[in-house]
Amino acid sequence: MSGQMETTLIPVLSPEEIAEIDAEISHVPYRSAVAIDALKIVQAHRGWVSDESLRAIARHLEMSAEELEGVATFYNLIFRRPVGDNVILLCNSISCWIKGCENLQAKITEQLGINLGETTPDNQFTLLPVTCLGACDKAPVMMVGDALHENVDAETLTKLFREGGE
Amino acid sequence: MPSIRIDGVTYEVEAGRNLLETCLSLGLDLPYFCWHPAMGSIGACRQCAVVQYLDEESEQAERGRIVMGCMTPVTDGAIFSLSGDKARHFREAIVESLMLNHPHDCPVCAEGGECHLQDMTVMVGHRDRHYRGRKNTHRNQYLGPLIHHEMNRCITCYRCTRYYRDYAGGTDLAALASHDHVYFGRHAEGVLQSEFAGNLVEVCPTGVFTDKTLVEDYTRKWDLQSAPSVCTGCAVGCNTLPGERYGRLKRVHNRFNADVNGYFLCDRGRFGAGFVNSDKRLLYPGLRLADGRYDALHHHGALQHMQQMCRTGKVAGIGSPRASVEANFLLQTLVGANNFAPGFSEQEQPLVDLALALQQDSRAVIPDIRSIESADAVLILGEDVTNTAPRIALALRQSVRNKAYEMAAHLGLETWQDAAIRNLAQDQRSPLYIAAVADTRLADVATRNLSLAPGGVAALGAAVAALISGEEPEDLPPHLREQAGQIAAALSAARRPLLISGTGTGSAAAMQSAAAVTEALCAAGSQAMLCLVVPEANSLGQAMLTGPDAPGLATLRERAESGELDTLVVLENDLYRRGSADSIDRLLQAFSNVIVLDGMDNATTSSASLVLAAASFAETDGTLVSLEGRAQRHYPVFLPPQERHPSWVWLLACMKELERPEVRSLHHFDDITRSCGARIPALAGITAASPDYHYRNVGVKIPRQPPRYSGRTAMRADRSVHERMQPSDEESPLAFTMEGLNRSVPGALLPWVWAPGWNSNQSLHKFQSEVGGPLQGGTAGVRLLQPGNPVSAAGLSVDTVTAPAEPGHWLLVPRQHIFGSDELSALSPAIAELAEPGYIALRSADAAALGVSPGDGVVAGNALATLAVRVDDSLAEGCAAYPAGLAGTENLHPLDRVELRRAENWQRPPEVIGSDGGARLRGARPRGARPRGARPGGGDV
Amino acid sequence: MSLERPLTRNVRPDRSPTDLAAYEANGGYQGLRAAVGRLSPADCLQVLKDSNLRGRGGAGFPTGMKWSFVPMGENPVDASGRPAHKYLICNADEMEPGTFKDRLLLECDPHQLIEGMICAAYTIQADIAYIFIRAEYHKAAALLREAIAACEEKGYLGRNILGSDYSLTMHVHSSAGRYICGEETALISSLEGKRANPRAKPPFPQVSGLWGRPTIVNNVETLCNVHHIIERGAEWFQSLGLTADAGTKLYGVSGRVKNPGCWELPMGTPVREIIEDYAGGMEDGYRLRGFLPGGGSTDFLVEEHLDLAMDYDTIGKAGSRMGTGTMIILDDRTCPVGFVKNLTEFFARESCGFCTPCRDGLPWSAQVLDDIENGRGIPEDLDTLQRQVEFIGAIGNTHCALAPGAMEPIQSALRYFRADFERHIDGAGCPYCDGGQH
Numbered sequence A: 001m002s003g004q005m006e007t008t009l010i011p012v013l014s015p016e017e018i019a020e021i022d023a024e025i026s027h028v029p030y031r032s033a034v035a036i037d038a039l040k041i042v043q044a045h046r047g048w049v050s051d052e053s054l055r056a057i058a059r060h061l062e063m064s065a066e067e068l069e070g071v072a073t074f075y076n077l078i079f080r081r082p083v084g085d086n087v088i089l090l091c092n093s094i095s096c097w098i099k100g101c102e103n104l105q106a107k108i109t110e111q112l113g114i115n116l117g118e119t120t121p122d123n124q125f126t127l128l129p130v131t132c133l134g135a136c137d138k139a140p141v142m143m144v145g146d147a148l149h150e151n152v153d154a155e156t157l158t159k160l161f162r163e164g165g166e
Numbered sequence B: 001m002p003s004i005r006i007d008g009v010t011y012e013v014e015a016g017r018n019l020l021e022t023c024l025s026l027g028l029d030l031p032y033f034c035w036h037p038a039m040g041s042i043g044a045c046r047q048c049a050v051v052q053y054l055d056e057e058s059e060q061a062e063r064g065r066i067v068m069g070c071m072t073p074v075t076d077g078a079i080f081s082l083s084g085d086k087a088r089h090f091r092e093a094i095v096e097s098l099m100l101n102h103p104h105d106c107p108v109c110a111e112g113g114e115c116h117l118q119d120m121t122v123m124v125g126h127r128d129r130h131y132r133g134r135k136n137t138h139r140n141q142y143l144g145p146l147i148h149h150e151m152n153r154c155i156t157c158y159r160c161t162r163y164y165r166d167y168a169g170g171t172d173l174a175a176l177a178s179h180d181h182v183y184f185g186r187h188a189e190g191v192l193q194s195e196f197a198g199n200l201v202e203v204c205p206t207g208v209f210t211d212k213t214l215v216e217d218y219t220r221k222w223d224l225q226s227a228p229s230v231c232t233g234c235a236v237g238c239n240t241l242p243g244e245r246y247g248r249l250k251r252v253h254n255r256f257n258a259d260v261n262g263y264f265l266c267d268r269g270r271f272g273a274g275f276v277n278s279d280k281r282l283l284y285p286g287l288r289l290a291d292g293r294y295d296a297l298h299h300h301g302a303l304q305h306m307q308q309m310c311r312t313g314k315v316a317g318i319g320s321p322r323a324s325v326e327a328n329f330l331l332q333t334l335v336g337a338n339n340f341a342p343g344f345s346e347q348e349q350p351l352v353d354l355a356l357a358l359q360q361d362s363r364a365v366i367p368d369i370r371s372i373e374s375a376d377a378v379l380i381l382g383e384d385v386t387n388t389a390p391r392i393a394l395a396l397r398q399s400v401r402n403k404a405y406e407m408a409a410h411l412g413l414e415t416w417q418d419a420a421i422r423n424l425a426q427d428q429r430s431p432l433y434i435a436a437v438a439d440t441r442l443a444d445v446a447t448r449n450l451s452l453a454p455g456g457v458a459a460l461g462a463a464v465a466a467l468i469s470g471e472e473p474e475d476l477p478p479h480l481r482e483q484a485g486q487i488a489a490a491l492s493a494a495r496r497p498l499l500i501s502g503t504g505t506g507s508a509a510a511m512q513s514a515a516a517v518t519e520a521l522c523a524a525g526s527q528a529m530l531c532l533v534v535p536e537a538n539s540l541g542q543a544m545l546t547g548p549d550a551p552g553l554a555t556l557r558e559r560a561e562s563g564e565l566d567t568l569v570v571l572e573n574d575l576y577r578r579g580s581a582d583s584i585d586r587l588l589q590a591f592s593n594v595i596v597l598d599g600m601d602n603a604t605t606s607s608a609s610l611v612l613a614a615a616s617f618a619e620t621d622g623t624l625v626s627l628e629g630r631a632q633r634h635y636p637v638f639l640p641p642q643e644r645h646p647s648w649v650w651l652l653a654c655m656k657e658l659e660r661p662e663v664r665s666l667h668h669f670d671d672i673t674r675s676c677g678a679r680i681p682a683l684a685g686i687t688a689a690s691p692d693y694h695y696r697n698v699g700v701k702i703p704r705q706p707p708r709y710s711g712r713t714a715m716r717a718d719r720s721v722h723e724r725m726q727p728s729d730e731e732s733p734l735a736f737t738m739e740g741l742n743r744s745v746p747g748a749l750l751p752w753v754w755a756p757g758w759n760s761n762q763s764l765h766k767f768q769s770e771v772g773g774p775l776q777g778g779t780a781g782v783r784l785l786q787p788g789n790p791v792s793a794a795g796l797s798v799d800t801v802t803a804p805a806e807p808g809h810w811l812l813v814p815r816q817h818i819f820g821s822d823e824l825s826a827l828s829p830a831i832a833e834l835a836e837p838g839y840i841a842l843r844s845a846d847a848a849a850l851g852v853s854p855g856d857g858v859v860a861g862n863a864l865a866t867l868a869v870r871v872d873d874s875l876a877e878g879c880a881a882y883p884a885g886l887a888g889t890e891n892l893h894p895l896d897r898v899e900l901r902r903a904e905n906w907q908r909p910p911e912v913i914g915s916d917g918g919a920r921l922r923g924a925r926p927r928g929a930r931p932r933g934a935r936p937g938g939g940d941v
Numbered sequence C: 001m002s003l004e005r006p007l008t009r010n011v012r013p014d015r016s017p018t019d020l021a022a023y024e025a026n027g028g029y030q031g032l033r034a035a036v037g038r039l040s041p042a043d044c045l046q047v048l049k050d051s052n053l054r055g056r057g058g059a060g061f062p063t064g065m066k067w068s069f070v071p072m073g074e075n076p077v078d079a080s081g082r083p084a085h086k087y088l089i090c091n092a093d094e095m096e097p098g099t100f101k102d103r104l105l106l107e108c109d110p111h112q113l114i115e116g117m118i119c120a121a122y123t124i125q126a127d128i129a130y131i132f133i134r135a136e137y138h139k140a141a142a143l144l145r146e147a148i149a150a151c152e153e154k155g156y157l158g159r160n161i162l163g164s165d166y167s168l169t170m171h172v173h174s175s176a177g178r179y180i181c182g183e184e185t186a187l188i189s190s191l192e193g194k195r196a197n198p199r200a201k202p203p204f205p206q207v208s209g210l211w212g213r214p215t216i217v218n219n220v221e222t223l224c225n226v227h228h229i230i231e232r233g234a235e236w237f238q239s240l241g242l243t244a245d246a247g248t249k250l251y252g253v254s255g256r257v258k259n260p261g262c263w264e265l266p267m268g269t270p271v272r273e274i275i276e277d278y279a280g281g282m283e284d285g286y287r288l289r290g291f292l293p294g295g296g297s298t299d300f301l302v303e304e305h306l307d308l309a310m311d312y313d314t315i316g317k318a319g320s321r322m323g324t325g326t327m328i329i330l331d332d333r334t335c336p337v338g339f340v341k342n343l344t345e346f347f348a349r350e351s352c353g354f355c356t357p358c359r360d361g362l363p364w365s366a367q368v369l370d371d372i373e374n375g376r377g378i379p380e381d382l383d384t385l386q387r388q389v390e391f392i393g394a395i396g397n398t399h400c401a402l403a404p405g406a407m408e409p410i411q412s413a414l415r416y417f418r419a420d421f422e423r424h425i426d427g428a429g430c431p432y433c434d435g436g437q438h
């Protein structure tokens, strides 16, 4: 029987993760209310939310893995698959589209060899589309990590990728 | 009563309802998907669109706006149009949109022919596809042996998760992902954990969740022959519609009964009838030869043997709480009441008698399912209802919502505004207190879970009763005193307080204390309700038939040993489940002839001198009395093959051979029922359970086969090109054909639901007096216990059994399991797959003291049982739990005190490491199941 | 005439954030002092009502009226016996395509928002406030958290604010990325840690919102106005606007203009003035063909509408909506089909998946637009689009306003740029791709 069983070891959350999650829990009426915060906290520590992480969070929040999965897969910025060290969020909404984000995307693909949703083999970059970044007057824009890059052109890209992110 | 206008016609309608249910109740066909009569409205599918006009002027000008019928209250003077172009085009567009990604795989879909999506598609008139894009596809998940998953057919109505999570309290099915990638499934493949998962089959309006047991042995609805039946899985008596083809029981659907089961069954009931098809079923009677083997007989031969054996006049009978009142009555008549044991175990018999007596003497209301749902404060004493009377647990999950409805009323929200009320109330629930030997499956909705040994449970109940009567309870530890105070306050403050207990833990005191609480509440002027759970489909009927003075198994044995009795007739009862192997061996050996009537090979038939092959519930008529004292009739879905006959037929024939005067005038099944009602005062009402066999519906019979039955097929053409003639039914107003009329029939006789334009089970509303209301033909069954009996029971006394103080000894407490504890359902393959192996559960401290960890073996008593250890820290102190009725526990008795020790030479069962979020495991994924990795939908990573 | 710009008076040219000291130095927290010091909640509500402040989140619903539905009075526990919390939520989920105004307020002057929020919370007597901010606004979230801490230290937030008996705690919730979270009831679902499915109304959040309690959701810009109004009065606020709609408004322009940006101007400033004077007119070589007046879910307007006043009623009467007041310009070298296709794909992807017309209808519309744009279109496709507009486009047809909003650009593009659609279909391809940029 056990040979065919899924072996689903549940890793513990780190003390830092637990402390951050519990701080959120302290001001809501029930634990599962911090589901999104908890997913973000663990993602901030681990880069993404693996099945195992998800189960660990669910257990800590006293909710089922399904309930948490329903939340995790709803939101665009909870990564349920591994991502690179730097996530490029390329705005492809209307103002950036007018200003040529498609060309920009092609250039990124050319320079890094990845399409939307892919990660470079060296795990440096993952390229994802993002909804309007609220900087339409500086279009086209993209975010790399926490940093916003405005009026992006080929030159910006080259510089950025040379510096490996920041 | 508000008056509304729909398409120019004015209707007086019921206030407080939404327009969709109002239209359906008025007989107007308005399509819908996400709304469900038992679950209310959320407005997701947008299928029930109508046009609403502001006033007459805008109606004239046809300037209205689209509103959703299910989200629109009927208010006086409102003006609507269902048939106007705007509404019709909108509804057609909805179906067209739902069809974009639908695979159109109706020919291979198990839902085909009874698919609500098919019906609605035809109803809105959508035909031509305009979409030229690609379809989204999904991977399916393995969800266990009961439910088949086919996500591509999903129309995203959210009914499944609303039912599974919101209604039934399941946690392992969720809506995942978003936009047009929404996926309904589990985090990872695995067995659905809810005991009520099977209702997904009927709740899902398409073929996403289908009955796996049906899929594997498939027949379309239109080829199913079905009859009104009653579930034999437990004492609740849910009404069912089993469907048959060519002698195989294919599936069980819910049969609506507003008072008993509403729209839902539990999984034991839905999937537990598979034993009917078992190849262990007996087809012929058999006589044991000298060499110990059985010789098959023709029924004439068998009857000759039987009547000869019975001629001695020293005949005893053991009846069966899982057999019909009629069969038991005949056997009782055959052997005489003094020689007739009801067939309970020694421990059980006084408990069931007590359950009956407490209810007969109570002035509390004995609640039906709707009353249970209406309870605004509940105390459960001992009983694990999810496992002993599952449908009641589902009702209790609704009862805790009464607080939410109260809050909603403050804001003027109607009860059907489901999502709004859930958002408003959040985790606010009506009080539900559970005192049990360990946490039960209702723990998640309980105000408080108290782990107490059965004696403690009873003591708590007694204390609550005392407090309600204004007395100070004696000898209660302070923490329990405080709990008792809270519980007493909650029950006293409630308008419809409900007490639940039962025979499940083997404690009479728990039931007595529950009755004492309701008595105290009634004395204080409250409309209290008392629900006592008994074990089997006809346990209560059996107690009514035999009364408290009936002999038990031991008495019969003693009298046989003394030579007073020499022949024993056992009716549909595997006695080896009623006592230790030793004691049953001794019982059977005390008789020179043992005649056993049963459907399936078992230990008792194996020890018989003469075995008579008996029909299952699906092959015979019978009346069963449920735990609330409701007599309900079930009808054969098909007739048994070969020399298998209903027990009542065998017994009646034998008595006719014996020329017994009592049966001279009995010819039909109904005659037996009538005779029983006439002779047994407690059962006087049973003839009213259903119309007798003379009944005709506008002069014709009621067909078991639907009008679309395809009759002759090539299915068996390899053996014969002749189709067997359909038998006729001499015993009931039902016919084994498609001829007749299934319209406006009495509720007890409704064999299927199907209406023009409504091929699925959603057609039910065409048979109801109003949407969600009782059946037009009346609610099936009759209450034998009159509700609110004014005769008061004088001062109930509670004798409590306390946990042992002896070191090294534990109090054995049975735990009931929905999958496995019941004899027949456990023989159904799908249920068998979910049944767990036997175990002994201990608190971790106790396990440590014994030097065992989970998976190790322990020996109970003097080698009574050797079982694997489980740890359950919610167990009450001093208790060890074992699963009732599961293999390896035969010699364990409820509330015995036993010594436990570590088993040497024990081979550990293979270990299971972890599971989803610590959830219970029910069965492993079988070999060859789909590989994991259906990462449903996935975020937009 | 020098314009009064209350909302952006602390915005520095380099957009560096204004800290508490600087904020106070420039008259900050005077509105708050006025409110908790001198005015009752009812007084504040009256001023707000009189001011005719309309919600800046897109719908333009009068703010004072919205607040007036919140149950008031002594009510320490609610019907269920729970402590009677009331909530104020600031909607800082700014994700509407082409909208970039709240970011400015959040990043440059966090204290202004906080002061506005405290005044708003005081008015409805909320005891807990949330700022629901989109995930990508890291910088703003950090600034807000800092600012909240500073306020707590100063006694502007926390127990007994400024010695009064009014207390308020404030939290920042950073979202996880989903346009629908901007819809106020979906936002509430999301704050509860759930999937951001919108909720049916009634009941309105004012009576049953976050965790079932009375809740007000307002846009960042709306809330930034509140303490100014309380401090300076309704008449002052009315006087700021050029038309009946009062106050100032953050207007933005993006697309092929010389000087894209965001400016605080009097409500009702003419469109032409915004585009030509502030945005500097079209880039060289580009001509204006049309514009979405207030974000991606508003109907196109065209040249003939340039002289209209940018306010709720005027733009509404012209067949569009002022929405967020941030315009997106369609130029003559950008393909209108590609333009609406981009928007429709956005809305289809951002649909929450709850109701059928949106979940399945928007991807279908996007598919049709993709077919047309890529030369696979057939004439019947235009009928299909028109049917979709009628099917999805009306409020009430869907569960929330996302999908009807999504249909606005399509419906108006079919009206104003039908010839472009036809050229795509006739020519089996996009005429803008050669020579054009797409």
Ligand SMILES: Cc1cc2nc3c(=O)[nH]c(=O)nc-3n(C[C@H](O)[C@H](O)[C@H](O)COP(=O)(O)O)c2cc1C
Pocket (backbone or CB within 6 Å): C054, C055, C056, C057, C058, C059, C060, C061, C063, C091, C092, C093, C094, C095, C096, C179, C180, C181, C182, C183, C184, C185, C217, C218, C219, C220, C222, C223, C400, C401, C402
């Ligand atoms: C799909 C959708 C998205 C929305 N997004 C936002 C948003 O990002 N920010 C915002 O303030 N309002 C947004 N709204 C409007 C809000 O629902 C709500 O009306 C607003 O926050 C109320 O604030 P106000 O009255 O101050 O305008 C959105 C509405 C819809 C239907």
Ligand code: SF4
Pocket (backbone or CB within 6 Å): C180, C198, C350, C351, C352, C353, C354, C355, C356, C358, C359, C398, C399, C400, C401, C402, C403, C404
């Ligand atoms: S219109 Fe419907 S599917 Fe779309 S976002 Fe709103 S509720 Fe969700």
Ligand code: FES
Pocket (backbone or CB within 6 Å): B020, B031, B032, B033, B034, B035, B042, B043, B044, B045, B046, B047, B048, B049, B068, B069, B070, B071
């Ligand atoms: S049934 Fe009314 S919207 Fe689904």
